[in-house]
Amino acid sequence: MFDKLEQINERPSPFQYYTNEELWTNDYTSSKMLEYHLNESIDVASRNRNFINRSVDWIVAHFGVNKDTAIVDFGCGPGLYTIALAERGARVTGIDFSENSIKYARNAASRRDLNIDYVMRNYLEFQTDKTFDLILMIMCDFCALSPDQRATLLSKFRSLMKPGSALLLDVYSLKAFDKKEESATYEFNQLNGFWSDEDYYCFVNIFKYDKEKVVLDKYTIFEPSRERLIFNWLQYYDVDTLDREFKQKGLSIKETFLNVAGDPFSPESEEFAVVAMRS
Numbered sequence: 001m002f003d004k005l006e007q008i009n010e011r012p013s014p015f016q017y018y019t020n021e022e023l024w025t026n027d028y029t030s031s032k033m034l035e036y037h038l039n040e041s042i043d044v045a046s047r048n049r050n051f052i053n054r055s056v057d058w059i060v061a062h063f064g065v066n067k068d069t070a071i072v073d074f075g076c077g078p079g080l081y082t083i084a085l086a087e088r089g090a091r092v093t094g095i096d097f098s099e100n101s102i103k104y105a106r107n108a109a110s111r112r113d114l115n116i117d118y119v120m121r122n123y124l125e126f127q128t129d130k131t132f133d134l135i136l137m138i139m140c141d142f143c144a145l146s147p148d149q150r151a152t153l154l155s156k157f158r159s160l161m162k163p164g165s166a167l168l169l170d171v172y173s174l175k176a177f178d179k180k181e182e183s184a185t186y187e188f189n190q191l192n193g194f195w196s197d198e199d200y201y202c203f204v205n206i207f208k209y210d211k212e213k214v215v216l217d218k219y220t221i222f223e224p225s226r227e228r229l230i231f232n233w234l235q236y237y238d239v240d241t242l243d244r245e246f247k248q249k250g251l252s253i254k255e256t257f258l259n260v261a262g263d264p265f266s267p268e269s270e271e272f273a274v275v276a277m278r279s
């Protein structure tokens with residue numbers, strides 16, 4: 001028991017283990033995630049419907065989206081942005097490794113007679129000869145990637161862009177990092193049965209890495225017949241640090257906003273969004 005508790009409370013080094021695939025593609029948790037995505041009034045997995053409508057209106061106006069605009073959405077989930085952008089006439093590609101989400105997105109597009117290219121795969125491995133006018137990565141998914149994965153992705157973004165193309169993504173800010181606190185708790189059927197349809201005990205350890213500006217939510221889940229570990233990493237940024245990371249891969253930040261709906265940037269906000277172009 002003591003050894004097990006020590007393991008549960010063990011602090012790994014930043015991004016030492018990566019379990020995102022388990023979180024998003026496990027049949028049970030991804031179906032729970034889909035429920036969150038499709039709940040139009042909450043900001044879990046996807047933002048609320050009102051925000052998404054505002055965001056799509058802003059994207060269309062800000063980037064001059066028309067029928068010639070090629071857009072790719074990395075981590076498109078069930079297609080809440082891809083469908084709305086295709087309805088505005090754009091040529092849209094959506095990439096996601098969640099089978100549940102991509103199936104939902106494909107059905108929703110076909111019900112609306114929209115021709116959207118949905119690719120079910122790990123976006124770190126996405127390959128194409130095409131270039132895009134606009135690349136999207138929405139809901140701070142960039143922050144969940146390790147430094148190596150982010151480097152891979154930024155190189156990929158650059159290779160998919162031509163002069164004049166833009167990248168729009170959002171990240172968590174250092175204000176949000178400051179508000180995080182370390183903790184160690186456990187709960188029966190934590191998150192209302194999110195992790196399993198069987199009963200379970202879930203230990204949640206939150207670790208802060210002050211130097212790296214990284215937070216880990218570590219979940220150790222005990223069901224009657226299995227034990228699972230989920231590592232949910234998040235990197236927090238200020239604009240300069242993000243811009244330095246972009247510049248190393250030939251991209252540079254041109255505009256900053258509060259969010260992907262184009263509200264004015266505030267240094268007090270817990271998130272911010274950037275538009276980057278090839279440097």
Ligand SMILES: C[S@@+](CC[C@H](N)C(=O)[O-])C[C@H]1O[C@@H](n2cnc3c(N)ncnc32)[C@H](O)[C@@H]1O
Pocket residue numbers: 020024037045046047074075076077078080081095096097098101121122123124137138139141
């Ligand atoms: C926080 S959700 C955001 C979904 C969508 N962008 C939105 O705002 O409605 C992140 C999405 O990225 C997907 N995802 C995470 N890592 C991925 C990867 N390596 N390859 C493909 N999809 C990934 C997840 O399946 C999930 O649908």
